[in-house]
Amino acid sequence: MTSTYTTNHPEQQADPARTQAVGGAVVPVAAGLAGLITAMSAVAVTALLSHGATTTAWIVVAFGAVALASIAAAVVQARRSLPAPIARPAAGVPETTVPDAVLDAATAAAARERMQDAIRAERQMLATVVNNLQxxxxxxxxxxxxxxxxxxxxxxxxxxxxxxxxxxxxxxxxxxxxxxxxxxxxxxxxxxxxxxxxxxxxxxxxxxxxxxxxxxxxxxxxxxxxxxxxVTEQRRAETALLLRAELLAGVLDGLPDAILVKDARDLRYVLANRAAEALLGLPRSAIVGKTARQIFPDATAALIAADDRDVITTREPTLVTERAIETPAAGPRIVSARCVPVRDRTGELQFLLTAIEDRSGRVRPLTRPLRLAS
Known part of the structure; x- marks a missing residue:
């Protein structure tokens, strides 16, 4: 784009060297702006990955405001450095047409340096933020x-x-x-x-x-x-926890008594061993995640609920020496049971563990009088 400017010196012509110098100043500024925008985009996305949405929004707004303020100041200064149109000459003096982008070489260099200083400052600030991410x-x-x-x-x-x-x-x-x-x-x-x-x-x-x-x-x-x-340590801890869980499951499955564990918060079963599967006549998948009322007939579920309330209230174990229950799929049984509260390190109640012995098939031996030899 060109505009018509006038001069009192007809012999003055546009200097190609000056035009080239100005063009060279425009390119680094544009490239610097593009680099700054890209860097800010990277920081914004990175912040989304490491911070909450609110924190991220304030980070982006803060840096965006600083960047725009710096760039605006540099642009205003560059605009101010543009040469003002020269007054038209007297009649009969020829006019000279020159490009709008032609700037004085020294003024263009100063404007370019101010722009680059602003961009360097912004990049340094962004680098500081990136280096302080988690x-x-x-x-x-x-x-x-x-x-x-x-x-x-x-x-x-x-x-x-x-x-x-x-x-x-x-x-x-x-x-x-x-x-x-x-x-x-x-x-x-x-x-x-x-x-x-x-x-x-x-x-x-x-x-x-x-x-x-x-x-x-x-x-x-x-x-x-x-x-x-x-996440190496996290994975190692998870592997160790899995191994301990497998070891515990192996130990519990080797016990002759039925073991049932409930979450103290919602009283849903979280663990059942092989003996519990046999006692109830159900697979673990049909026990874990459910409450006693979802598994047992009403009368038996009411007895279990009363035992749970006693343990939760007193924080002490309860013992049932002998009781008739109705199982979900194995018929009526005679059992003895002990329900124990399980606390965490702070003493907070976490689980209720019940060990049940099936006494249905036990036959008590008869007592016979001793006979004296004749």
């Missing part, structure tokens, strides 16, 4: 190149800062992880997974045996942001 964060652009990563990411994978410079291809980053012994077991499958550009979470086992939970979030501008969390 999880390791990495941003990859649409061409599969590294955009940013925080210090937690470098620590997690044992990488120095110089090994993760912006613009590094993802394949090269994985090779550097491999040299550090922290690459995913199947690097090619990992690349295919992240290249799918889908919101997804997966757990990846590293070459050093650690388990990392990775959540990928694609960005509307292309590329994606990932959060990485070391």
């Amino acid at each position: 999880h390791a964060v990495v941003g990859i652009d649409a061409s599969m190149r590294l955009v940013l990563c925080n210090d937690r990411y470098l620590d997690l994978y044992g990488l120095p800062r110089e090994a993760a410079e912006p613009g590094l291809p993802l394949e090269a980053l994985l090779r550097r992880k491999a040299r550090a012994g922290t690459a995913p077991g199947d690097a090619e499958a990992f690349i295919r997974w992240v290249a799918a550009r889908k919101t997804a979470t997966a757990e990846v086992e590293l070459a050093d045996g650690r388990v990392i939970r990775i959540t990928n979030r694609p960005l509307a501008v292309g590329g994606w942001v990932s959060t990485h969390e070391d």
Whole structure:
């Protein structure tokens, strides 16, 4: 676009060198703005992954306001540096047409420097926020190149800062992880997974045996942001808990007495052993998750409810020496039972454990008088 400006010096012409200098100033500013917008998008998505919606909204609003204020100030200053139109010459003096974008070289350089200073300040602020996030964060652009990563990411994978410079291809980053012994077991499958550009979470086992939970979030501008969390200890604890549960189940199934455990809050059964299945005539799947009223006939359910109330009220065990009950599928039985409260470390009641002995088939021996030998 061009406009007609006038000059009192007809010999003055547009200087191509000045035009080129100004054009060169415009390009870095546009590129800087695009980089800033991309970085802010990455931080916004990352915050969504690590914080609640309210906290995230305030983070994005705060940085957006600072960024817009800085950019607006730089643009206003650049506009002020534009040369004012020169007054029209006297009649008979020719007019000269020059591009609107032509700026004085020194003024353009100063405006460019102010813009770059503002962008550097914003990037530093964003980097500070990213480095204070709870999880390791990495941003990859649409061409599969590294955009940013925080210090937690470098620590997690044992990488120095110089090994993760912006613009590094993802394949090269994985090779550097491999040299550090922290690459995913199947690097090619990992690349295919992240290249799918889908919101997804997966757990990846590293070459050093650690388990990392990775959540990928694609960005509307292309590329994606990932959060990485070391869940090795969590998985080990879960495995140990599972082994203990299996051990406990094995021990309980070896007992001759029926064992039934209820949640003290809603009185639903949470555990039943093999002897309990035999006593009730039901599989565990038909016992666990239900209350006594959903399993037993009304009269028997009422007796069990009364026993439960006594234990919950007194926090002491109750003992039933002998009682006739009606089972759901095994007919009437004669049983003895002991109900015990189970507390947590704070003393809060958590479960009710009932051990039941089936006495239905027991035959008491007859007492016979002794005979003296004749």
